Amino acid sequence: MFSLINPDGTVRDRLPLTLEEMRGLYADMVEARTYDHKCMAMQRQGRLATYAPFEGQEAAQIGAASALRPDDWVAGTYRDAALMWRAGYGWHLLIAGRTGDERGGAPPEEVNVLPPSITVGGHMIHAVGLAWAESLKGTDRIALTSFGDGATSEGDFHEAMNFAAVFNTPTVFLCQNNGFAISYPRSEQTLSESIAIKAEGYGLPGVQVDGNDVAAVATVVREAADVARRGGGPSLIEAVTYRMGPHTTADDPGRYRDEGEAEEWRERDPLQRVRLLLERAGGWSPEWQEELEVRATNRIEDAVAEAEALPEPTVAEMFGRMYEVPTGPLREQLKEAGQ
Amino acid sequence: MFSLINPDGTVRDRLPLTLEEMRGLYADMVEARTYDHKCMAMQRQGRLATYAPFEGQEAAQIGAASALRPDDWVAGTYRDAALMWRAGYGWHLLIAGRTGDERGGAPPEEVNVLPPSITVGGHMIHAVGLAWAESLKGTDRIALTSFGDGATSEGDFHEAMNFAAVFNTPTVFLCQNNGFAISYPRSEQTLSESIAIKAEGYGLPGVQVDGNDVAAVATVVREAADVARRGGGPSLIEAVTYRMGPHTTADDPGRYRDEGEAEEWRERDPLQRVRLLLERAGGWSPEWQEELEVRATNRIEDAVAEAEALPEPTVAEMFGRMYEVPTGPLREQLKEAGQ
Amino acid sequence: MSELTLAQSLNGALATSLESDERVVLLGEDIGRTGGVFRITDGLRDKYGAGRVIDTPVAESGIVGAAFGMAIAGLRPVAEIQFLGFSYPAYDQIINHVARIRNRSNHRFTAPLVIRIPFGGGIGAAEHHSESTEAIYAHIPGVKVVVPSTPADARGLLLASIEDPDPVVFLEPIRLYRAVKEEVSELYYTTEIGPLRVEREGNDITLISWGAMIKEIRAAASILEETGASVEVLDLRTLSPLDHEGILSSAVKTGRVVVAHEAPRTAGLGAEIAAIIHEGALYSLLAPVRRVTGWDTIFPLKRSEAHYLPSVDRIVMAAQEVLEA
């Protein structure tokens, strides 16, 4: 398993990132975790619909997004808020989505990040089509798709990997193996030694990386992205991590896992190891930490305010979203709906 | 690639089958080929609907079926007539099916061979369920599913392989890699070196065998069946062969392959190599060949007669096949249909 | 007898069938350790073992396809799909194999399996979690489609579905899982698949629905009765095969019909029910059959849910127009 930073913050090997880059990644992870905690709190207050927390997976998501170009495509899941945000999506839109508002699905024009896929499996092949289109158009954009360990059991994973390989599309497959598919452990999901090894069945390279090591993830994703960008084809990256929280706010992990396990993973926390590394390198101070947290909190609070300030969605908007031009039956039904 | 008999009939290695067994396999292949040629002719005469010939794949099918126990389950495809027949299905039923008669889908009570799957991919998981049920019931029956190289691209192949592995079902996956999915060559279907290697992605053993070598196929399938029967779990067998004829009677191979290729494969003909082997061992004579062909022709003609003697299917039978007890709407509609 | 919610009643029915029929096995995502996302299989894995209450990988086509094979081999599998919106990867298995093996094999092989699927909206869920696409299953010859709306029917219909020699798509109204309690017998009993249930008798107008919408048409009926109308309420319970006689005799009696469902209107089952009534009772009708349905839009997210779901008000207004016609 590829890794660069040990849980205690010591470096296993030459670090291909600068101190400034590491400080940036750390700051991003702090902001992401602030968002995650805020959403959990808001959901308890009934201000959000079900929420799928990503605590513990910040390194996998921030690391991966940091390795992309701003115009690359991203197709992720309900748990990929940090990845999507770092790729340009905007916290306020992610929050709007979780309040149950379709307007949260529309990132800015220049951002090529799809709204999160709620179905498991279906979106990976979309990233193959996106990347394929870019190569047919002659651009050097790539597409990254993020998914979980459970998603690898869906037939669509297989079809996506095979199409990407056969048509040599510039697609990076990022599996965040967080140990569970709701209650179903990775060990039962598939008998293959690793998820990375599944790449061989498609004649593709697969690599396993410490998903709690932001530098390692950033490095392997950048490598995979560069290869794809140069026409070298797709690859599969398995980021081994752990879902610290419940599957969603509707889930009770006590039913299927021993929380001692979560405690062990605390010691491999993706933020802590970077803090220790930075501290040793003189790149961290309590004041700076304070500063980061305040800034993060303010940004998230602003995002919440912005999302909650959206006017009530109207019936007309609901009808209007079906087609570019509303159909006859929809126009009739809109009248019937009293509009 | 595992093989025992060379195309010239010499033996590569100790033959684990007796001369009598080899004569039996040869006789079965002769009968199968006779059936195949008869069906091609009948289709041209308009006596059959579209037909999918298996010429060139007799060894893979007869060899595999010979390794099963009479009560094992078989789930194959539209191209598996030889396999199904050797497993007990009955030529007359196979022919009835091809005339367009649902009654051809019903083998005798004691025969556990499903009617052929016309959709590509969907039936492999059925063999997982069949085998799973047998182990839950505590029998030592296994299930063999046969499919093509193209079928390995369907998501259902992936889900079937993964379920079989995860639940350790006694299922033997037999892929007849005949080089093509209609017009699409194996080389483009997937970039994996072999189809057998795909098993690793599921933590399963996979083996590649000369699909034109009936002894080799019989040997690896028996081995896989024994392991499965003993609770040792599923495996994937890739029988490398070649479709000598068109995909179906509606297909024109000239559009996508050079018939020179087919000629090369003629030299690797599955029947010829066994004939040469038997000849050398004194187990073959022109008289016996004559005898086999006459017997085969008679049996096939009888089967054709039996299939064509089936009375015209009725409207009532069509309605009656939907449920064990016809529903109210079906009873009404049957009246409307004038019955 | 004990007071049970619909969810508890389903759990009890599954326990009863696991208890009384060793051929019964349950399989699905998270149904074992957690008892399923709606806890319908709660406690069953501990009681009957991981060999009969089986957690599976995330693969709906695999779940249904494997259950199908099990059924052919003589078991009575009950598969769970987590939400109707996640049943589509299994649609091919259902329409092309589950529904067809009896026909394909001229009765030689059959697939007595049950596919349990929670469905419907009203809980402010995420995308895909509020679907009502029952019509795409009712359109498939070879399967039956059953939808309970009361705890007692839930038990009787589920046991009948597991007993049924043919495959059943068993749709469970999410909104009603815990909405109502009623006395349910612990005994083994079945409720016949097919016949509708006359929830309330009346003479002036018939309100027809199934699943969670029964709650809405019941409420609408009470409001209408205050205005002096005598309202008949029909719970179809089975969407395939439909109870033509039951529907027609009520339509003939009242001459006025409103059918309500959450699914989009176009090609929804309301169209089939209206067509059956117009074909069989046109000359008794005092007004066209009226459909009160979800709009031809995608089921919206939480904030717009009320814009989509057919409300009691919409049903009452439609019924009043029909009564005045």
Added chain:
Amino acid sequence: MSELTLAQSLNGALATSLESDERVVLLGEDIGRTGGVFRITDGLRDKYGAGRVIDTPVAESGIVGAAFGMAIAGLRPVAEIQFLGFSYPAYDQIINHVARIRNRSNHRFTAPLVIRIPFGGGIGAAEHHSESTEAIYAHIPGVKVVVPSTPADARGLLLASIEDPDPVVFLEPIRLYRAVKEEVSELYYTTEIGPLRVEREGNDITLISWGAMIKEIRAAASILEETGASVEVLDLRTLSPLDHEGILSSAVKTGRVVVAHEAPRTAGLGAEIAAIIHEGALYSLLAPVRRVTGWDTIFPLKRSEAHYLPSVDRIVMAAQEVLEA
């Protein structure tokens, strides 16, 4: 202008769009080297290259899902599924993603792709090769469903579908691929998606269908006219969105309607059309709308095909009963 079959006309339309719009790419099983099982893409790979006319692995969900991604990224993919019976593995992609991305992203992302699918029976094909499950697609908000029945419409509707900013399921009637020839312009023209085509005007009764059944209702109309009836024949051409005005104005005019389709009756589109007419024109009707459809059975194999397919006789008999009512 030249005399073309429907198959040739589709081939020409695809060539025209490949020629005139570099965003257009074709993908599907065997569409390249062989030109597809029905030769609809014949010659296009040689002319436009394997990069734009793409043979794919055998994976329908993959084909549609990849085409969907291509469409989001600005291409105009035209995917082919070999037969409607093999489209079900892609049903999840179509209903859960293709149909929903505009709604999910509030118009930010759209999927202008076309999914071409041969459908219908009558050629004595193998199991799954004769399906008419158009209703399960017409029930999906967010996609359009188009069905040509003439060579000229085939060109205009296919070009319109490729131009359309929203996804289109384009169903091609197998039985008509080579059944008729007509003059088709080589020019680039589109036929509007939505409006039905009045194939023949009449005053006594309206016969409605789409796809291959147009041939049958046309024949039925001729027979009926010999008996002195004035028959109006409607070819819906678009199954989603349905042309309510067009259907209603004809129903109001004639007061008698027969709708015919190959799909099983229950929850087929005949029910929707009957419901629309009863809701909008009940008081002009002289008889209930009559459905002449496939039975609620699985489409049978060759030897029983005639038992299943709605015949000209059945349509004529039904029409005569409706005329006498």
